[in-house]
Amino acid sequence: MEYTKGRGAQSALVPHRFGLAQRETDGDWRDAVETLDGPPEKLRTTVTEEFPKTILSFNSSPDIPFDRSINAYRGCEHGCVYCFARPTHAYHDLSPGLDFETKLFAKPDAARLLRETLAKPRYKPQWIAMGTNTDPYQPIENRYRITREVLEICLDARHPVTITTKSDRVLRDLDILAEMARHKLVAVSISVTSLDPKLSGLLEPRAAAPTKRLAALGTLEQAGVPTHCSVSPVIPAITDEFMESILERAGSLGVQSASWIPLRLPHEVAPLFREWLSVHYPDRAGKVMSIVRSIRSKNGAGRDNDPEFFTRMKPSGVWADLLRTRFRIACKKAGISGAKLELDCSAFRRPETGGQMRLL
Numbered sequence: 001m002e003y004t005k006g007r008g009a010q011s012a013l014v015p016h017r018f019g020l021a022q023r024e025t026d027g028d029w030r031d032a033v034e035t036l037d038g039p040p041e042k043l044r045t046t047v048t049e050e051f052p053k054t055i056l057s058f059n060s061s062p063d064i065p066f067d068r069s070i071n072a073y074r075g076c077e078h079g080c081v082y083c084f085a086r087p088t089h090a091y092h093d094l095s096p097g098l099d100f101e102t103k104l105f106a107k108p109d110a111a112r113l114l115r116e117t118l119a120k121p122r123y124k125p126q127w128i129a130m131g132t133n134t135d136p137y138q139p140i141e142n143r144y145r146i147t148r149e150v151l152e153i154c155l156d157a158r159h160p161v162t163i164t165t166k167s168d169r170v171l172r173d174l175d176i177l178a179e180m181a182r183h184k185l186v187a188v189s190i191s192v193t194s195l196d197p198k199l200s201g202l203l204e205p206r207a208a209a210p211t212k213r214l215a216a217l218g219t220l221e222q223a224g225v226p227t228h229c230s231v232s233p234v235i236p237a238i239t240d241e242f243m244e245s246i247l248e249r250a251g252s253l254g255v256q257s258a259s260w261i262p263l264r265l266p267h268e269v270a271p272l273f274r275e276w277l278s279v280h281y282p283d284r285a286g287k288v289m290s291i292v293r294s295i296r297s298k299n300g301a302g303r304d305n306d307p308e309f310f311t312r313m314k315p316s317g318v319w320a321d322l323l324r325t326r327f328r329i330a331c332k333k334a335g336i337s338g339a340k341l342e343l344d345c346s347a348f349r350r351p352e353t354g355g356q357m358r359l360l
Helices: 027-037 086-092 098-102 110-118 146-157 168-182 197-203 210-222 240-252 269-280 285-295 318-334
Strands: 046-049 056-058 068-070 103-106 128-130 161-165 186-191 227-234 258-262
Touching: 056 110, 086 098, 086 269, 098 103, 110 146, 128 146, 146 161, 146 168, 161 168, 168 186, 168 210, 186 210, 197 210, 210 227, 210 240, 227 240, 240 258, 240 318, 258 318, 269 285, 285 318
Parallel strands: 046 103, 068 128, 128 161, 161 186, 186 227, 227 258
Antiparallel strands: 056 068
16 A cells, blocks of 8 residues: 555545445546646645634543533644544544545634633633644644634633643743643643654654653743643554653653553544554554454453443553553652642633733
8 A cells, every 4th residue: 555655544535434425546547647647746734714603512421531622623734643533524524534634624713702601601610621632733723823812811711721732832832821820720731652753753744753742841841831741642562662761751851740541443543543554564463453452342352442431541451451550660760740630710700701801
């Protein structure tokens, strides 16, 4: 199979789940086009602006520690092949593969919608999670600055926020983050998957290099912003070898909170990841998937993914126990104590209406 350079997914097939028409490039047609017009154009990223009526999404999942989130973008140019958010693109009749990382959506009205929501008399504050679906600091944030605008609203309203990202672009908002941290309003989690830039370039082709992410953790820590290092996802026989060294580096930077998440392959992510393995690691593809299925077993039957509440985030079996033990020992050696997240909701004040923020 030909390697799609610079992208995580290797194809743009649409899923069968929603009865969408299948798309497949015909080889004879492609040969004819290349003969007449030359090779196909390089994949380009496009952004469509959308204007929803609300921006806060609420959930009642027992597996995650937050009940509301903001996703300013749909799709993600980072192109992480393992991204569990990929299947959401199928709702737009788009491919969870290449379309997910090339056909993006932005919500320019996010800050205005958030201000209106926080100003409602019945609104009760609880911390808002950002980056739970797609990265709030992916490259198009350079142009749209939606994440920064949302943070400005939250600082003005004294509303707590958590951020999850794979980008050192978060440092561009260090002025706001440091001020929010002074009021116990923010915590930042940065995911580090490996320390091998070549491997990261295949897994997460447009995300920041591992060294830049670790450096960002250190800068945030020095600025007084509570930080968290997420060793995720842990891919058996691909990235698990880096667990101890990542935690050692994070500990040396003063990071006191860390976690690990095993690889999850919901819906269309599983065939995309298998395809990625066949292109980049055909020699160990069988081993990787065998271990993945062993830690996602139910009633002794292994599967690519466990979608059930209470167990989907808790791998089981010998391999899972081994990874869990390695993580615990590595944290102890790195001096990562596991500091608890403490954000303050008591200072919340409803935003001013009319689009203006307070001067003080």
